[in-house]
Amino acid sequence: MRYLPLSQSDRHEMLATIGVSHINDLFKDVPKSALLKEPVDLPNHKSEMEVDREMRALAGKNIPAGSVPFFCGAGAYRHYVPxxxxxxxxxxxxxxxxxxxxxxxxxxxxxxxxxxxxxxxxxxxxxxxxxxxxxxxxxxxxxxxxxxxxxxxxxxxxxxxxxxxxxxxxxxxxxxxxxxxxxxxxxxxxxxxxxxxxxxxxxxxxxxxxxxxxxxxxxxxxxxxxxxxxxxxxxxxxxxxxxxxxxxxxxxxxxxxxxxxxxxxxxxxxxxxxxxxxxxxxxxxxxxxxxxxxxxxxxxxxxxxxxxxxxxxxxxxxxxxxxxxxxxxxxxxxxxxxxMTLLGEKGFRHLAHLNHAKAVMLADKLSHIKGVKVLNKSFFNEFTISLPIDAAYAIEKMAEAKILGGVPLSRLYPDHENLKNQMLVAVTETVTEADMDLFVSELKEWVKC
Amino acid sequence: MLNNQGRQTDVGTASQQTSNNFTTHSGNRGLEQDELLIYEIGDTKRTGVDLEEVWDFEPRLGGVTRDNEIGLAGLTEPETMRHYTRLSRKNYAIDMGLYPLGSCTMKHNPRLNEKVARLPGLGDIHPLQPISTVQGALEVMDNLAHWLKTLTGMPAVAMSPKAGAHGELCGLMAIRAALDKRGENRSIILAPESAHGTNPATATLCGYKVKSIPANKQGRVDLDALKSALTPDVAAIMLTNPNTCGLFERDIIEIAKAVHSIGGYFYCDGANFNAIVGKVRPGDLGVDAMHINLHKTFSTPHGGGGPGAGPVVLSKALEPFAPVPYVIHGDHGFELVEHISDKGDSKDSFGRMTAFHGQMGMNIRALAFMMSHGADGLARVAEDSVLNANYILASLKDVMTASFEGPCMHECLFDDRFLHGTGVATLDFAKAMIDEGYHPMTMYFPLVVHGAMLIEPTESESKQSVDQFIGSLRHLVTEAKAGNKELFSGAPYLAPLRRLDETLAARSPILRWSKPENE
The missing domain is CATH 3.40.640.10 (Type I PLP-dependent aspartate aminotransferase-like (Major domain))
Structure with a gap:
């Protein structure tokens, strides 16, 4: 086992130094009834390559934010990390x-x-x-x-x-x-x-x-x-x-x-x-x-x-x-x-300005869709829009088209019927204008139906 | 390029001056380089990022704009790289050597775990993406939950607590909620004198008073004292097992029964789970709730103080009170229960402990660690960690004073009786270990012995490494007993800094950089 440096002969030598003959002699304070006689019912050890492969398989069942046009926020934001x-x-x-x-x-x-x-x-x-x-x-x-x-x-x-x-x-x-x-x-x-x-x-x-x-x-x-x-x-x-x-x-x-x-x-x-x-x-x-x-x-x-x-x-x-x-x-x-040190005053200001500029750009694009309303008077890089349909449904449908279009308010306020058609849209520096246009055209489709 | 062919040095050219009193113009000492603060190196004009230009547009910030300079210092990329690389070299780390901090389980951090946590499909997913797009992430949580439940023999686990102390809070809140549901208003938590400080602090947050239980001469809970303290007003006992003296509580099953017999619950502090993982299931001992520090037993990196993760396994009795969110198996794959609803299984949940779903990044690392070891390897983890600790105990007990009769579990406890009359205190002894190239052991904890030294080697150390460590400690004991006080009182001599004035720091706190006034 690659993480355990003691060899069998080390273990014997060490037990001898301690003055006991078996490792379980060191567990003698454990009530006999509680010391497991058999290994627990879980798989045995695996090589690094096998674990890597299994974790990749699990990872493959998710849609990574960076692989699609992405607009989720609500307290967690995707920024580019140098x-x-x-x-x-x-x-x-x-x-x-x-x-x-x-x-x-x-x-x-x-x-x-x-x-x-x-x-x-x-x-x-x-x-x-x-x-x-x-x-x-x-x-x-x-x-x-x-x-x-x-x-x-x-x-x-x-x-x-x-x-x-x-x-x-x-x-x-x-x-x-x-x-x-x-x-x-x-x-x-x-x-x-x-x-x-x-x-x-x-x-x-x-x-x-x-x-x-x-x-x-x-x-x-x-x-x-x-x-x-x-x-x-x-x-x-x-x-x-x-x-x-x-x-x-x-x-x-x-x-x-x-x-x-x-x-x-x-x-x-x-x-x-x-x-x-x-x-x-x-x-x-x-x-x-x-x-x-x-x-x-x-x-x-x-x-x-x-x-x-x-x-x-x-x-x-x-x-x-x-x-x-x-x-x-x-x-x-x-x-x-x-x-933050890489950004410095200059980079931090610039990053904020860029986020805001992009959010304004998308808000303008979205407000031109018939039936879609931007509800904010002010905002930074995230705003709320209302749709003529259930927002969670629209987001689910957009996800099928490989666009992660935002967070429906119903996810966080399940009991607020009046918020059902509303969603949060976040825009950071990682969003391109092409992403925005894909989002807008896909949303248009669902709003129409 | 440096061409030194034919110009090899030999030791004969070195002068008589020793390295200790050698001074340099720069203040650096070879590879040991002084480093200023970012504010003293950089300025508000410099940056290490290139961002796209911003076009003209009408801001919509509602007029609440930030106009004054913030004062953030920036560095270019090479400067940043050098600054933090230089700083990193002033740290001790497991990667560099044995890190015997008792109760902290400083074991090897496999880099596979870092790698898989950074896979885009696991690291770059948003907590509020549609559930259909994060099925693999929920499966990771479910798999880890299965491993934790199986290893502990417990039916349920709350995955959202963010650290050990957060897990304690989760466990006690579940207990409080269960008692409230029974309509019982109990007010006392029993905890042994040797408990971690987080135990009483957590109990206070749940509105409980802590009553201390004395230890017996064998370093364990005094069963008779416990039994006589078990009044109907006791909500629960909080007990670390193996305990903070590194000993297994022999009477644990009886303790659990006694607590249950008066209608109380048994909270087990799982900080020391490493000693028994794969060998003993806390569920078989009568535990009702136990947090598991993933950053200890399951090796998610300590990272200079965090982040950690503290999932809490729960008994059948406490399961209904678990916090949201949790993963369930639905008709269309995994689902996440994020809200308490009057109808569903979540109706008795005590609430939400954190935004989102917990420490996913830590969950992935811990799962990779468990899968790598497997059922067979995890039992070996416990055995080797216990073996290493007992080997240290056996190899040092003739020169240092062991506090209790062995065997110990994964850590061994000494006190300062062996230093009596030497003028060397536990603190000095520990600081001298730094000069020997070791991080000191846990000192002055637990509080039940004088001048405690708690040594936890973990399973990650080879026999060679442990032998070297033992050699260093034996040497230091010999020096202390020989009266070489200065070796200790002035230590460390060879660290990046000498002993620091902590009293000054606390008396007049300077907690941030400020612009010097003459500028």
Whole structure:
């Protein structure tokens, strides 16, 4: 077996050194009835080539996004990731290292984390960032819990246009605590409507920008209203590329910004692993969840980096920790940072501008189809359209013609009859005008019938 | 081209100066190169990507545009390559040597797994594509679920938890939901003193109070103490098995029975599953829920801290409360249940833990790892990991103090009694291991022994590698006992950096780069 270096004679020699005769002597503490006499009922070992072949067969049953005109978004976006990124994150020194608990031999991971935190803070317009969370949705749940710790109040108000699965995650994490979460109907997301709900019990309002349907708002007024009541504004950004063109949540007065960082450096991967971004104000840093990397010096006075503020964390604080989180998104974080470094200010801005330009182009093309309406007044690279027919049906039919035409709202809102004919359409730099024209002509066919 | 023909060096030309105090103009030391931050190398004008030109168009951003400079530093591609390659060389990694972090299972990461996770048909698919276009992906999830259920002897598995602690949350929420359904309002979780910190932190998130159970002299749960703590108010016990002292809980079946007898549940922390995979099925021990760290037992790479994955196997009693989404076999192939519906099987589900469907990229890697080993190889994994740990224990117990009587499972625990009177603390001893070319073992955990040193070699190490490691530790013990304190107190001497000031970092946190004020 290619992954196991011990030979039979090694094993015998080692058992002799230990002073036992059989490997099962080392399992003597296992109750006899529980030690398996036979191997479990699963196939035996396979060669690399055989496994490769079987995995290819499974892969062959899917339609890869890159092989067809592709317009799906809804919180996961297909961007072009430069080859350098994947090459670098596969260096064994990054790939096969643990959490950097021993800073003297982990400066590679730590410095990259410090750069990541700097980039995330800049992009979100915030003062500090942690070293990442599992993904955007779990980061959103953590933000609601943190707002309670900061405000010492229990009521979180969620905008109706927050990603519905993010709403579900918040529902889950507050389910068994005494937190109170207010879930607004899907059409309640305007700043004034949210301001009207703020009261003395409110810990935070959670909004998304651009929101789930693609709309962009300025939340400065909401932030002011919240701050008057000592409550926090949490802004969720699921398409982080938007921040190359759209005003940052920090400049609107956000107290916590959470984001899905997958767009930068990370592939679609059927929904994970992704990289949760979490940024806040310096004054709240000691109530923040997750790992944090900080700058310090070594015994010779040289600059170095360490994991810090660990007195917030579970391995020190146990039941009083700010979160139970232990893992971060390490390697996805590194991919984010390398891609962002390749982009730089110039590339990031350009990428955002290009995404927006292409989305505008497709929105215009689609709005010329009879019966199809673009519902957004504003958007970045994703917008909602309504069809005269069931959107899920149209998308299924387009998939048969090898076009992945977007996400039907019914997939996420199965109980909303009024959203049945609507779908989200996302356009990134990877979409060509030829892709758009194929999409438009195919959609025309189905809308006609 | 360098032509050095006829100019070979020999050691005689080297000077008397030792490498330790040798200084250079650049600050570099040969292959060990200093590296600045991207902000100190690059600037906002540089970029490493070429993008198509954007045409004139009317923006539709609703006037909410970003006009001020963000301040992102860019580098060209060769600069980026060099920067991160140089940084990578400041890391220790499994690819470089034995990584004996107890409780972390730092084993070899096969590159086949990386390769298959990147196949376009698996890596480049969107979570919300039509179900008909992702049948292979759902089959991967279903196959992995089958392997996990068979290996654990459990009837169900929740695939969406994103890491071990997320899996703990999943398991406890299922327990809480089951108790709520029974109309019972229990408030206590029992956990041994030696538990991972995530256990009590997770219990708090589920609204529970944790009560600690003491260990007996053999490093295991004190069964009598446990039994007397089993009041009707106990919701569950959270127990790691093999436990964090590296020992199998001999009374585990009895523990499970006792917990069940008062109507509570048994949550098993599966962090140490590597020791028993293919040899013991937790389902046969009476476990109700157990998370499996795919990044430990099934070798998805640790990646400097993540991403992980923490599927949770569940007993029949807890299965109805599993989170959405999950895969089912439908009339037209695989289907994904994404919503809780009052009618279907999902009606008692406690909810959704994450957007989308979990850590697919990790699932693929873990499945490839399992298929490569097979049923026969996975049992070997457990045996070799336990053998390596016991061999280390046997080879060191005459000079270091083993905390408990063996045999151990896949990790062996020492405490600092052997350092008594040497002036060397566990931390110093661990830092000296860095100079020997090793990552230190887990230190000061578990909390039940003084100055803990928890060593987990995994099955990936050859006998030769383990012998070298043992040799280094024996040497360090000899030096400590000989009074060579400086070897330890100043360590590491040979790492890219010397010991770092963590107190300073925590007292005045600098968590990001900012533009120097004089610019």
């Amino acid at each position: 080859s350098t990124v994947d090459h670098l994150i596969q260096r064994g020194e990054f790939l096969t290292a643990y959490t950097p608990y021993q800073p003297e031999i982990s400066q590679g991971t730590l410095q990259a984390l410090y750069e990541f935190q700097s980039q995330v803070a800049q992009i979100t317009g915030m003062e500090v960032s942690n070293a990442s969370m599992y993904d955007g949705s779990t980061a959103c749940g953590e933000a609601v819990l943190m707002a309670r710790r900061v405000s010492r109040k229990k009521k979180a108000i969620l905008s109706g246009s927050l990603h519905p699965q993010y709403i579900e995650v918040v529902k889950t994490v507050t389910k068994f605590t005494d937190d109170v979460a207010v879930f607004n109907p899907v059409d309640t997301y305007a700043v004034d409507d949210l301001i009207a709900q703020i009261d003395d019990e409110t810990s935070c309002v959670v909004v998304q920008n651009p929101d789930f349907f693609g709309n962009i708002q300025d939340f400065s007024k909401l932030a002011e209203a919240l701050h008057e009541k000592n409550a926090l504004l949490i802004v969720v950004v699921t398409e982080i590329v938007s921040l190359g063109a759209v005003r940052s949540p920090g400049s609107m007065g956000a107290d916590i910004v959470v984001g899905e960082g997958q767009s930068i450096g990370n592939g679609l991967s059927f929904g994970g692993p992704y990289v949760g971004l979490f940024a806040t104000r310096q004054k709240y840093v000691r109530t923040m969840p997750g790992r944090v990397c900080g700058q310090t010096v070594d015994a010779d006075g040289k600059r170095g980096f360490v994991l810090t503020l660990s007195t917030r964390e579970q391995h020190i604080r146990r039941e009083k920790a700010t979160s139970n989180i232990c893992t971060n998104a390490g390697l996805c974080t590194l991919a984010f940072t390398i891609h």
